[in-house]
Amino acid sequence: MTERKITYLRVSVTDHCNYRCFYCMPKGMPEHLPHSEILRYEEIDTIVRAGAVFGINKVRITGGEPLVRRDVVELVRKLQDVEGLREICMTTNGSLLAQYARPLRDAGLGRINISVDSLIPARFRRITGGGRLSDVFNGIDAAQEAGFTNTKINVVLMRGVNDDELPRFADFAAGHGLEVRFIEVMPLSQSVEDSAPFFIGFDEIRRRLHNLHSLERLETEPGAPAQLRYRLVGTRGIVGVIAPISRPFCAECNRLRLSADGRLYACLMAAAHVDVKSILRASGGEARLIDAFGRAAALKPPCHNGCSSTLMSRIGG
Numbered sequence: 001m002t003e004r005k006i007t008y009l010r011v012s013v014t015d016h017c018n019y020r021c022f023y024c025m026p027k028g029m030p031e032h033l034p035h036s037e038i039l040r041y042e043e044i045d046t047i048v049r050a051g052a053v054f055g056i057n058k059v060r061i062t063g064g065e066p067l068v069r070r071d072v073v074e075l076v077r078k079l080q081d082v083e084g085l086r087e088i089c090m091t092t093n094g095s096l097l098a099q100y101a102r103p104l105r106d107a108g109l110g111r112i113n114i115s116v117d118s119l120i121p122a123r124f125r126r127i128t129g130g131g132r133l134s135d136v137f138n139g140i141d142a143a144q145e146a147g148f149t150n151t152k153i154n155v156v157l158m159r160g161v162n163d164d165e166l167p168r169f170a171d172f173a174a175g176h177g178l179e180v181r182f183i184e185v186m187p188l189s190q191s192v193e194d195s196a197p198f199f200i201g202f203d204e205i206r207r208r209l210h211n212l213h214s215l216e217r218l219e220t221e222p223g224a225p226a227q228l229r230y231r232l233v234g235t236r237g238i239v240g241v242i243a244p245i246s247r248p249f250c251a252e253c254n255r256l257r258l259s260a261d262g263r264l265y266a267c268l269m270a271a272a273h274v275d276v277k278s279i280l281r282a283s284g285g286e287a288r289l290i291d292a293f294g295r296a297a298a299l300k301p302p303c304h305n306g307c308s309s310t311l312m313s314r315i316g317g
């Protein structure tokens with residue numbers, strides 16, 4: 001039984017996405033979940049309320065692509081009322097943010113992370129299976145105009161795919177006053193062999209950043225995934241590295257993950273979970289849901305095995 005304090009819940013609201021990033025949705029992926037298996041917003045709300053009693057104080061809405069699910073702004077608004085939650089954030093591919101940034105801000109969303117793996121339109125299209133980079137740029141601008149601050153850009157850095165853009169991303173961070181975080185690619189259960197040739201680890205990313213810029217080391221929050229953060233000296237830009245494979249942060253990990261089909265996972269990379277949807281649909285009251293959070297927390301492994309247990313798009317990356 002773990003003694004650590006679990007305060008952060010990532011909620012995947014859909015397994016659908018308008019992109020097909022090859023490292024996230026490998027070919028031959030299983031069908032989408034049937035509609036009846038996906039949690040309804042009222043159900044997510046009920047589960048989050050129980051989570052808040054358990055000790056959750058931060059929720060991140062993710063997917064799949066959260067903005068493809070209808071009325072996700074309503075979910076943000078609903079969650080605003082949950083007592084004990086101090087922050088609701090979102091991770092998105094940014095493609096629909098131009099339309100949603102303002103309503104999300106008005107609904108009370110706190111912060112946004114936007115995933116962008118290339119700043120070259122043709123390459124971006126290849127990586128995402130058809131995405132339009134200009135949509136994401138418009139989304140980033142809209143987020144800034146809507147008043148979002150502390151916006152972070154997530155880049156899965158892959159050898160021979162986009163690693164030559166590391167300097168360009170650093171310039172992008174500096175030019176826009178944003179934080180760009182380079183993420184190690186993780187193998188998925190369906191495509192273990194697929195990601196290995198692309199993998200670039202923490203040490204190499206750090207070395208390449210050091211070769212580029214004058215960097216000032218910044219503090220990292222305990223439990224935060226970015227193990228290394230630097231200010232690009234003389235700018236408002238920040239760069240960071242998230243290294244779940246070569247520097248697992250399991251010992252400080254304070255999060256649980258609610259999948260789109262209502263399973264509470266202790267770890268992105270462990271199959272063990274508690275089926276909260278079944279508890280809820282069997283008319284389990286709040287006490288049983290709170291107990292489910294405790295049981296999921298107790299499933300946290302001492303350290304992960306380096307391989308995602310289920311589809312990223314179901315569990316939320």
Ligand code: SAM
Pocket residue numbers: 017023024062063064065066091092093113114115154156183184185186187188312313316317
């Ligand atoms: N669609 C949204 C997006 O792309 O930001 C939210 C869901 S996505 C699954 C969340 C994050 O997981 C993204 O930053 C994505 O790059 C990351 N991700 C997906 N598959 C990954 C993998 N195999 N290795 C590392 N990160 C991955």
Ligand code: SF4
Pocket residue numbers: 017018019020021024025063064065093115312313
């Ligand atoms: Fe979609 Fe995000 Fe996965 Fe890309 S990483 S396919 S945008 S869910």
